[in-house]
Amino acid sequence: MAQMTLDDEPFVVGEIDRVIFHNKDNHFYVCVLFIHETNTELKDETIVTGNFYDIHEGETYRFSGRVTEHQRYGKQFQAREFKKDIPRSEDGLVEYLSGEKFVGVGPKTAEAVVNALGINALKKIAEDYTVLHEVPGISDSRKRMIYRTIKENYATEEADLIMIELGIEPVKRAKIFDTYQSETLNVLTNTPYKLVEDIFGIGFKKADLIAQKAGIQKNSNERLSAGIHYSLERALNEEGHTYITLDNLITNTLTLLNDETTYFDSESVTEQVDLLATDNKLIVQDDRVTDKLFYYSERNSANKLYELSQVDMAKTSKKEIERMIGRVEKELDITYNEDQKIAIINAIVSPLSIITGGPGTGKTTIVKGIIETLRKINDIKPFVDYDESDGLYPIQLAAPTGRAAKRMKETTGIDASTIHRLIGWGRETEDTEIIDNIIDTEFIIVDEMSMVDTWLFYQFIKNVMPETQVVFVGDDAQLPSVGPGTVFKDLIESGVIPVTKLKTIYRQAEGSSIVKLAYEINNGQHVNIKERHDDRSFIEARTDQIADVVDIIVKKAVERGFDMRDVQVLAPIYRGPAGINTLNQVLQKVLNPRTEDKSEIEIGDKIFRENDKVIQLINRREDNVFNGDAGVIHSIVDQHDGGKESVTVDFDGNLITYERKDLSELAHAYCTSIHKAQGSEYPIVIMPIVSSYYHMLQKNIIYTGVTRAKESLIICGDANSFLNGIKREGIKRNTMLQTYLQDIFNMFEAVETTNQEETRVEELEEPKSFILTEEIVKAKKIDPMINMKGVTPFDFN
Numbered sequence: 001m002a003q004m005t006l007d008d009e010p011f012v013v014g015e016i017d018r019v020i021f022h023n024k025d026n027h028f029y030v031c032v033l034f035i036h037e038t039n040t041e042l043k044d045e046t047i048v049t050g051n052f053y054d055i056h057e058g059e060t061y062r063f064s065g066r067v068t069e070h071q072r073y074g075k076q077f078q079a080r081e082f083k084k085d086i087p088r089s090e091d092g093l094v095e096y097l098s099g100e101k102f103v104g105v106g107p108k109t110a111e112a113v114v115n116a117l118g119i120n121a122l123k124k125i126a127e128d129y130t131v132l133h134e135v136p137g138i139s140d141s142r143k144r145m146i147y148r149t150i151k152e153n154y155a156t157e158e159a160d161l162i163m164i165e166l167g168i169e170p171v172k173r174a175k176i177f178d179t180y181q182s183e184t185l186n187v188l189t190n191t192p193y194k195l196v197e198d199i200f201g202i203g204f205k206k207a208d209l210i211a212q213k214a215g216i217q218k219n220s221n222e223r224l225s226a227g228i229h230y231s232l233e234r235a236l237n238e239e240g241h242t243y244i245t246l247d248n249l250i251t252n253t254l255t256l257l258n259d260e261t262t263y264f265d266s267e268s269v270t271e272q273v274d275l276l277a278t279d280n281k282l283i284v285q286d287d288r289v290t291d292k293l294f295y296y297s298e299r300n301s302a303n304k305l306y307e308l309s310q311v312d313m314a315k316t317s318k319k320e321i322e323r324m325i326g327r328v329e330k331e332l333d334i335t336y337n338e339d340q341k342i343a344i345i346n347a348i349v350s351p352l353s354i355i356t357g358g359p360g361t362g363k364t365t366i367v368k369g370i371i372e373t374l375r376k377i378n379d380i381k382p383f384v385d386y387d388e389s390d391g392l393y394p395i396q397l398a399a400p401t402g403r404a405a406k407r408m409k410e411t412t413g414i415d416a417s418t419i420h421r422l423i424g425w426g427r428e429t430e431d432t433e434i435i436d437n438i439i440d441t442e443f444i445i446v447d448e449m450s451m452v453d454t455w456l457f458y459q460f461i462k463n464v465m466p467e468t469q470v471v472f473v474g475d476d477a478q479l480p481s482v483g484p485g486t487v488f489k490d491l492i493e494s495g496v497i498p499v500t501k502l503k504t505i506y507r508q509a510e511g512s513s514i515v516k517l518a519y520e521i522n523n524g525q526h527v528n529i530k531e532r533h534d535d536r537s538f539i540e541a542r543t544d545q546i547a548d549v550v551d552i553i554v555k556k557a558v559e560r561g562f563d564m565r566d567v568q569v570l571a572p573i574y575r576g577p578a579g580i581n582t583l584n585q586v587l588q589k590v591l592n593p594r595t596e597d598k599s600e601i602e603i604g605d606k607i608f609r610e611n612d613k614v615i616q617l618i619n620r621r622e623d624n625v626f627n628g629d630a631g632v633i634h635s636i637v638d639q640h641d642g643g644k645e646s647v648t649v650d651f652d653g654n655l656i657t658y659e660r661k662d663l664s665e666l667a668h669a670y671c672t673s674i675h676k677a678q679g680s681e682y683p684i685v686i687m688p689i690v691s692s693y694y695h696m697l698q699k700n701i702i703y704t705g706v707t708r709a710k711e712s713l714i715i716c717g718d719a720n721s722f723l724n725g726i727k728r729e730g731i732k733r734n735t736m737l738q739t740y741l742q743d744i745f746n747m748f749e750a751v752e753t754t755n756q757e758e759t760r761v762e763e764l765e766e767p768k769s770f771i772l773t774e775e776i777v778k779a780k781k782i783d784p785m786i787n788m789k790g791v792t793p794f795d796f797n
């Protein structure tokens with residue numbers, strides 16, 4: 001669909017009489033406007049609302065958008081876009097020059113300027129200060145002030161015009177002005193690729209358009225560097241690798257940058273990559289390219305794990321541990337199987353250990369067993385009797401999401417927190433800041449490890465004390481973390497940490513065909529998806545029927561007394577007739593229809609309504625609300641209620657208030673992506689699977705979706721898409737943690753046999769040159785660990 005221009009859309013041009021409300025944080029304005037011209041039904045005066053910047057009372061603007069009807073205040077204009085109306089008549093110009101911006105310029109002086117320089121006075125003055133000498137009777141200081149003011153505004157307007165033409169919306173324009181202030185035009189015209197780094201939401205493509213408009217050569221090195229960075233970031237943040245091979249980086253960069261008129265070749269990319277590496281802007285190792293964050297995270301994590309693995313644990317004999325496990329079995333009325341016992345023993349005797357298994361294999365049961373056995377061996381008080389003034393409880397439980405932590409707490413009775421909270425990673429923490437906050441406890445159990453990404457893992461492991469034991473628990477068949485890396489898989493496959501793989505499935509024995517289906521999917525066995533079971537069913541539907549089918553199933557569930565907390569729809573994509581966005585709209589109508597007494601707030605094409613089920617999309621750490629947490633809208637204050645517009649969400653008793661500017665952090669959660677549902681479980685899961693999801697249908701995605709259902713699973717769609725999907729493996733992520741772990745364990749094991757001195761691994765220091773190839777290491781017999789003591793990656797910024 002063609003984009004509407006400012007001229008096609010409903011518009012109002014007029015003078016701002018008063019600003020009634022201005023939220024400085026998000027530039028949201030409510031103003032009274034005297035209308036000069038409009039193509040709408042509005043007359044004389046109206047309220048205009050929208051996100052603007054640099055709005056001044058008494059000045060004239062052109063707003064485009066739409067007329068809306070407010071319940072209490074009647075018709076008003078909701079602006080999508082705005083533009084300063086540059087005075088086009090001599091009278092307008094006189095009024096402008098004698099306005100509030102030009103301090104000390106009255107109508108007389110303004111008239112003199114216009115008389116002498118005519119209707120193009122502003123342009124003439126901005127281009128050449130000396131034209132002001134043609135105006136009789138004004139002092140030099142006033143001339144300078146007029147020139148400066150015009151110049152500043154001219155630059156702002158120029159910058160604004162460039163951005164409007166490129167379709168950059170007002171909120172982003174305001175952010176750009178906030179960031180660069182008077183330098184905005186300079187950045188846009190001289191160093192536009194900076195925008196990609198500095199402004200969230202401006203990607204390479206947009207910056208490239210700005211650069212071309214500013215006349216920056218398409219074959220410039222500046223553009224090449226920006227293209228290399230963009231290609232690398234995409235491999236890391238979109239595909240989840242922790243490095244990209246140089247060959248792939250070259251191919252991706254050339255595809256991105258070259259067209260009929262531009263030609264970069266492999267050599268020019270390689271040379272630029274080397275230059276960037278020399279400037280510490282990225283890291284090159286052999287044929288791998290990455291950025292500092294991931295290079296140091298993986299290397300330092302491997303080193304720290306080695307260090308932790310070398311600590312001698314206080315010895316409790318295996319016999320004694322087994323005796324204690326026996327007592328725990330009696331108390332909890334359970335008999336652990338052999339694997340489960342080994343998992344508990346490993347957790348207690350090894351500094352580090354891993355427990356992995358599919359649904360219903362007893363991971364939670366073992367976590368409880370470890371806690372109880374530890375408490376008996378070390379005579380630890382029950383959690384309820386522990387006094388906070390004693391410091392952290394000696395056994396800490398953590399998970400990457402709030403939901404998963406909550407479940408741990410419920411099943412064990414011990415406080416569990418998110419990893420972020422455990423290490424004090426707050427809202428104020430910069431994205432790339434390395435946290436220094438040692439976790440003062442004796443034993444840590446981390447659940448849902450498959451969701452932990454490279455950066456979070458490094459932040460966590462770095463803060464574990466050398467004497468602290470750590471147990472990593474998870475299901476490695478689930479989706480890998482949203483962020484880069486496959487940490488849990490790498491830890492398991494490195495072979496340097498004791499792993500217990502749980503194979504006996506207990507929930508299946510309890511008659512769960514959902515668990516059986518999960519194992520069939522994971523093991524690549526034959527699946528009869530159409531077979532009906534008490535706890536799962538399949539409903540045939542085409543893509544265009546999915547919304548109706550979901551609507552019918554949910555209505556039935558509601559009739560039977562289930563509510564929106566029990567039922568979760570999971571889909572893998574956002575757009576299209578069977579996408580998350582459409583399904584949320586359908587489900588909102590069924591589960592939380594519009595009523596007189598429920599307030600609403602409109603954000604773009606979404607309506608948030610009181611009692612809506614919503615999901616948090618990014619971590620909001622200081623409020624203890626995390627990406628993927630679900631809540632219910634408790635109350636809404638709308639713009640005319642007198643106070644600031646806000647939405648308050650109830651996250652399981654934790655009430656969080658969002659201002660309008662923060663509402664992009666929320667989405668409806670009747671239907672969520674399977675990725676977002678990881679770490680949560682629901683009584684009833686409805687999972688559409690249709691051919692239009694094709695590129696997202698993979699084994700681990702479907703497996704993760706299926707394993708979210710506790711009591712009932714309803715799959716609707718097309719059986720072939722399902723069966724083909726479970727045959728498709730996801731893209732294997734490139735990571736180095738496993739190799740680094742194996743390298744360091746092998747290296748020091750060799751040292752230990754020949755050299756009795758204590759070995760200790762320090763944090764890595766930046767090597768002198770990052771282009772440290774294997775050849776150089778071999779030729780010069782360099783120990784790659786030389787010069788790498790006690791320094792963190794960000795000491796080199």
Ligand SMILES: Nc1ncnc2c1ncn2[C@@H]1O[C@H](COP(=O)(O)OP(=O)(O)OP(=O)(O)O)[C@@H](O)[C@H]1O
Pocket residue numbers: 334335336337340357358359360361362363364365366506507
């Ligand atoms: N050794 C055992 N003997 C009898 N029942 C067991 C044993 N181990 C686990 N179970 C039972 O199996 C069921 C699943 O166990 P648990 O919840 O610990 O598994 P899980 O791996 O954490 O599953 P999920 O990841 O799906 O939550 C529970 O009802 C639990 O009581």
